[in-house]
Amino acid sequence: MALFATLAQADDRLTVVLAGDTGLNASGAPLDARGGWKGGVRVTGAEALAGIAPWLEGDVVFANLETTVMDRNDIAARDKMFVFRMHPEGLREFAEAGINVFSLANNHALDYGTRGAGETLAHVAAVPGVHAWPGLGWTRAEAMRPHVFELRGVRVAVSAVGNAGGGLPAREGRAGMLQERVDFPEVAARLREEDADLRILSVHYGREFDPLTDAADAARFRGAAAGGGASIVAGHHAHVAKGVEISGSHLVAYGLGNFLHLGTQNMARFDICRDFGLLLRVGLTRGDAGLAVETVEAVPLKDMHLRVTPMGGEAARLRLEVLNYLGGRLDGADARGLRFRPQADGSGLWCAAGAGDARCAGWTEPAASAREAEIAAACGRVVTRGSF
Structure with missing residues (x-):
């Protein structure tokens, strides 16, 4: 893994790591x-991240924080099937592991109401x-x-919008959230206006357990990236990985799946299109025209419900x-889906044409899988939480 540090520190390169849904407690569990x-077992953040820590080395390391953050057990939860809260000490462990950007906009940000959201803002x-x-705020x-x-x-700007929002404007000490289905265009436009070299847009959206990308979602994500908009669009919420593309010169990841969340189920019970999470490592180069995506590494993940680790061997290849x-x-x-060539460490590598990264020497796009018919059938299946 020493190569990662070299790339992250090179003057002409920047490494952005993208991870999905994250939290450190079961639903309704005490803090x-x-x-x-x-x-019934207590797990620290350091223990839960130990197996993935080397892959978190980077300049900008992003995760969707799908939980409230507080140090008190006296704030009432909303009436929901799943409600998440974690202690700020766990968040410090996440930061110590390298995560330095968190999206707070998702359907669990208000699990403990606007009061809990205010606690989250203060602690983060x-x-x-x-x-x-x-993702959260006291006003719109x-x-x-x-x-x-x-x-x-490098000047970096990050925006976030998620589903199931509300509570704006919020009272003193509380916070609310915009609603993705209504406010996505305005959030994307506001990010485009920001004077920045790198713009990242986090979007919590879509139908759970569906690895396929809806045409309407593809159109609006590409629109958010077009015309000098978001350099990177990071999608999540479905609990499963989705396709990754280059749209113009911008990277769009439609679904990162689960990263590490003790409140989620063991996804190993699902099929090959749904039983893994996705961590992306994006290598950007700096030139006269600004930042450009040179490489993307895809790391399939397992055990995201407890102690996340990379997949390896044939499991990762599939x-x-x-x-x-x-x-x-x-x-x-106006877009090209990325194809990742398997590497010896279980990750996949995509290289832009003419990439100067030494790992890209001789890189070619991989051929279609011999199991493509099986993959297509699995990914096209309609799956719900109670399936399997």
């Missing part, structure tokens, strides 16, 4: 500074090393505002073939 709870802002935490303008920071001479199938469905006049 404990010593860790989150899963099946106090964690050392966290550069941005967009605050919730829509991109979080901006500078890193190694999930990369799933991603390649999903990417192929995204090909169009």
Whole structure:
């Protein structure tokens, strides 16, 4: 993994890591500074991330924080099937592992009401090393505002919008969230207006357990990236990985799946299109025309419900073939789905034409999977939470 540090520190390169749904406690479990709870066992953030930690080395390391953050057990939960809260100590462990950008806009941000959302904002802002935490706000303008920071001479702007929002304007000490289906165009437009070298848009959206990308969603995500808009669009919520594409010169990841969340089920019970999470490592190069995507590494994940680790061997290879199938469905006049060539460490690598990264020497796009018919049947199946 030493190569990662070299790339992240090179003057002409920037590494952006993208991870999906994240939290450190089971639904409704009590708060404990010593860790989150899963099946009656307490798990620390360091333990849960130990197997993935080397892959989190990067300049901008993003995750969707799908939970409230608080250090008190006296705030009432909303009447929902699943409600999530975690202790700020766990968030500090996430930051110590390298995650420095969190999206706060998702359907669990208001699990403990606007009061719980206010606690989240206060605690996330106090964690050392966290550069941005967009998605919640005390007013509509605050919730829509991109979080901006500078890193190694690069000005980065991050915005987030998610489903099941509300509670704006919020009372003192509380916070609310915009609603993705209504506010997506305005959030994307506001991000486009921001003076930044790198713009990242986080979107929590869509139908759970569906690995296929809806044409309408593809159109609006590509629209958000067009015309100098979002350099990277990161989608999540479905609990499963979706295809990845280059739209113009911008990267669109339609679904990152679960990353690490003690409140989620073991996805190993599902089929090959749904039983893994996805971590992406995006290599950007700096030139006269600005930042450009040079490489994308795809890391299939397992055990996202407890102690997340990369898949390896044939299991990883098959999930990369799933991603390649999903990417192929995204090909169009203004977009190209990414196909990842398997690497010895279980990751997949995509290289832009003319990439100067040494790992790209001799890189060619992989052929279609010999199991494509099986993959297509699995990915096309309608699956619900109670399936299998």
